[in-house]
Amino acid sequence: MIPSLFIYLVLINILGYLFMRIDKKRAIKHQYRISERTLWTIAILFGALGLYIGMKTFRHKTKHATFKYGLPVLTLLELGIVLYGINV
Template sequence: MKELYMVIYYVIVNIIGLLIMREDKKRAQQHAWRISEKTLFLIALLGGALGETIGMYTYRHKTKHPSFTVGFPLFMLLHIAFIYIILK
């Protein structure tokens, strides 16, 4: 049962990650108030790194920032390890 809850959680948080990257790109194009990098990294840390990485490359947003192109995949690896330990 806990596996189902984890799948639901990760699906939701990654959809949020994808949508927040889209929103930040849209705001950047409109020169509007932006979503802080701290918020983007918090979502990645909470499990949304895959969604944000997909959003980063889909919307071509933050792709020139090594902190994102390296940081998000590192968060993904940490979450894979976390899931492995929890489900073991």
């Protein structure tokens, strides 16, 4: 894998994880929240795994069907794309 691509994947997933953490803390404190649109944008930009791990770790957005089912599906799709890209 191209080193810069690997670095990008690591960083976008760390960002997704951190955004879930930040949004959970803001939800608890009844503060201004990170929009679902922003979270999905990160997920679509290959950060779905980080968001999914954050969702499970912080028990955040687990009642939202779009996150509960969508993030695992998107994670598998992105994983398949990355693995296919490595083998080509």
